[in-house]
Amino acid sequence: MTAAALAPTPTTAPAPAAPSAVQVQAAERAAIDASASGPVLFFFGSAILWLLLATVLGFISSVQLHSPGFLADCPIFTYGRILPAYNNALAYGWATLSGMGVAIWLLARLCRVQIKIPAVLVTGAIFWQAGLTLGIGQILAGKTTGVEGLEIPGSAAVLMLFGYMLVGLWGALLFGYRRQAPAYISVWYLVAALFWFTWTFGLAHLSIQLPGVTGVVQSLVAAWATQNFLHVFITAIGLATAYYLIPKVINRPVHSYHLASTGFWAFILFSGLTGAVRLSGGPLPVWLVTLSIAATILLIVQIATVSANLLLTMDGQYHMVYHSPTIRFTVFGALSFTIASVVGLLASLRSFDRLLHFTFFQSAQTHLLLYAFFSMVMFGAIYYILPRLVGCEWLSSTMIRWHFLAVAYGAGTLIVSLAVGGIASGAALADPGMIFSQVIEDGVRYHIGATLGWVMLALGHVIFAFHFLLMLFRIGQPGGEPTLFAPIGEEKH
Amino acid sequence: MNRSLHLFAGIIGSFALSCYALVLLPQQQLGGLQPQIAEDEGKIVDIYPVKNVSHEEGRAIYQSEGCFYCHSQQVRDEQNGTDLARGWGVRRTVARDYIFEKTPVLGSMRIGPDLANVGSPKWRNENEGEYATYKPKKRDASWHLLHLYAPRTVIKSSNMPPYRYLFETKKISGQRSVDALDLTGLDAPEPGYEVVPKPEATKLVAYLLSLDKSHPLKEVKGSAPEVAAK
Structure with missing residues (x-):
């Protein structure tokens, strides 16, 4: 098998071959969209509800970092319960559900298969959310597993895993019955994401229950699961979406299929080995952390190829960020992916990790990946997909513009505050003479910045949720021409 | 295919x-x-570590209240930070320290100090050198209880939330309880009342005071057991 044979197919999606085929393909796409509409709308709608809940929890936890007495007298609102509830609502509520919705729609479109028995997908999403609701309820009630990153108790995790497996199975069937023979690069990433999540989530929750697994191995399993969730599952869905949306909206193929292929194989080989950097400097054998740092450095192959490929595909078309909401959100996300990856690489090096470990810099990194990259790409995808499911276009480009401004500046403020605060306290603590409580007190100002970021994010999320609701009730502009920030002559869909 | x-x-x-x-x-x-x-x-x-189940309840409260989202329980060596110089331990912690913990609470953030050795009499949170302008009182059970109830009474500008729900305010009937907190100013209860820890707070503090990973281990350089070194 040569590299060329391993390269993905050179079409971004079925391209019109002859004028007579255009109508046939349009009808086929409409039929696929109609079959996907129910479950995908359900995924998106529930994801947005979780996003609103995560916003409230994230805001509370941020306020508590500069006003520790805020809601402290009620056990369920104590910081040590609100924070894991926030993390789980954002990761398993918003990110996973929006990601699964986009993944299912992309697989149906790219494999050119209609979704049969969509109720299975809806059932899967219901089980997932029942488990998640139960799990977050138990965290707030103080009945957590106590393992950071795997807080949700086993009984709730089983419900979630069952729900996820229904969705994953349907995704695999779409791939199995595909009618587009060579799979596009997005499909590679999506199949990888669906597979890795099931096994990571299942094995991680199973192994922390096993009687033989104790001590630091438990922490290692949790670090491995968290890293796989963020750096394999979430990253793969985000990249699959960006690889689809950017070529599609600007109407030209991906710059290089060889780059895309190289990037994918580097990603799938190295990403899963990076987990131990989360415990760098900790009570583990040195070889483990060294292995993970080496894998993080080798990921430069993926960072370089994916970034170059997406940027070169956009080359000469950057004016599209002024016109297309989808492109504006997706390009923001793609650039954030590059920044998050480079920052992650540098921060994993021992000389930096020594300073930044245990500081809010790590939280900044997580938000860079999960919000500035992934969530922004998901917003872009929802702006692209929803009109195709409900049959009308978004009502107001002003609302989309405000949504973008609020979340872009909100995420920027949040991430920069956390990163600068982390660097400041890390640098201060490098001096053993600096009094610890003094450093923490000096860091409080950065959390005021972070809270300001949360206020902006909340504004953006409310606008987005309202706009989404209007679309659900088919309140929008007539279907056909997408809602743009500014008119553009040559824009085609 | x-x-x-x-x-x-x-x-x-x-x-x-x-x-x-x-x-x-x-x-x-x-x-x-x-x-x-x-x-x-x-x-x-000499056997270390020893299996100790008497603090499991206190440890469960440490986990359910999510203390480990702000406090780590791992000490890094000199190459990896200033943990030892700060007085959070006398040696780095290694895997063997945690073998009897089903779910170790290593932690990933330090919004508060590391607690791996907080029960050790040698534990301190600041340098003894010229920069140390702040001298804490002895960190015994009553210090920890007071700190849990109203952190800022013992650490000026502490960023820790108060855990008042682990305590109860009772009317003093006859003699004042032995474990009532010595509160002054705004934190003090109304006259005739006293603040006493619930069992959760007492167990949590007992767990904290049991934390000590300073025992020498063969695999940690500079801390070989005295008996083995003989």
Whole structure:
């Protein structure tokens, strides 16, 4: 098998071959969209509800970092319960559900298969959310597993895993019955994401229950699961979406299929080995952390190829960020992916990790990946997909513009505050003479910045949720021409 | 079909590698770790760590309240930070320190100080050198209880939330309770009332005071057990 044979197919999606085929393909796409509409709308709608809940929890936890007495007298609102509830609502509520919705729609479109028995997908999403609701309820009630990153108790995790497996199975069937023979690069990433999540989530929750697994191995399993969730599952869905949306909206193929292929194989080989950097400097054998740092450095192959490929595909078309909401959100996300990856690489090096470990810099990194990259790409995808499911276009480009401004500046403020605060306290603590409580007190100002970021994010999320609701009730502009920030002559869909 | 076989092989193979390198291999290496046994003329004179179940309830409260989202329980060596110079421990912690903890609370953030050795009399949160302008009182059970109820009464500008729900305010009937908190100013209850810890607070503090990973271990340089060094 040569590299060329391993390269993905050179079409971004079925391209019109002859004028007579255009109508046939349009009808086929409409039929696929109609079959996907129910479950995908359900995924998106529930994801947005979780996003609103995560916003409230994230805001509370941020306020508590500069006003520790805020809601402290009620056990369920104590910081040590609100924070894991926030993390789980954002990761398993918003990110996973929006990601699964986009993944299912992309697989149906790219494999050119209609979704049969969509109720299975809806059932899967219901089980997932029942488990998640139960799990977050138990965290707030103080009945957590106590393992950071795997807080949700086993009984709730089983419900979630069952729900996820229904969705994953349907995704695999779409791939199995595909009618587009060579799979596009997005499909590679999506199949990888669906597979890795099931096994990571299942094995991680199973192994922390096993009687033989104790001590630091438990922490290692949790670090491995968290890293796989963020750096394999979430990253793969985000990249699959960006690889689809950017070529599609600007109407030209991906710059290089060889780059895309190289990037994918580097990603799938190295990403899963990076987990131990989360415990760098900790009570583990040195070889483990060294292995993970080496894998993080080798990921430069993926960072370089994916970034170059997406940027070169956009080359000469950057004016599209002024016109297309989808492109504006997706390009923001793609650039954030590059920044998050480079920052992650540098921060994993021992000389930096020594300073930044245990500081809010790590939280900044997580938000860079999960919000500035992934969530922004998901917003872009929802702006692209929803009109195709409900049959009308978004009502107001002003609302989309405000949504973008609020979340872009909100995420920027949040991430920069956390990163600068982390660097400041890390640098201060490098001096053993600096009094610890003094450093923490000096860091409080950065959390005021972070809270300001949360206020902006909340504004953006409310606008987005309202706009989404209007679309659900088919309140929008007539279907056909997408809602743009500014008119553009040559824009085609 | 060939191409998707390669795809599946790559995805499954890479996952197997990830799982093997970061879960199975470490479990194989660390899963069988035993306590250190020091022998003196054929007799076992020293065992560390020891299995201690008496603080499991306190530890469960530490976990359910999420203390580990702000406090780590791992001490890094000199090359990896200033943990030792700060007085958070006398040596770095290693895997053997945690073998009896089903779910170790290593933590990933330090919004508060490291607590791996907080029960040790040698533990301190600041340098003894010229920069130390702040001298804490002795950190005994009553210090910890007061700190849990109203952190800022013992640490000026502490960023820790108060855990008042682990305490109850009672009317003093006859004699004042022995474990009532010595509160002054705004934190003090109304006259005739007293603040006493609920069992949760007492257990949590007992757990905190049991935390001590300063025992010498063979694998940590500079901390070889005295008996073995003889």
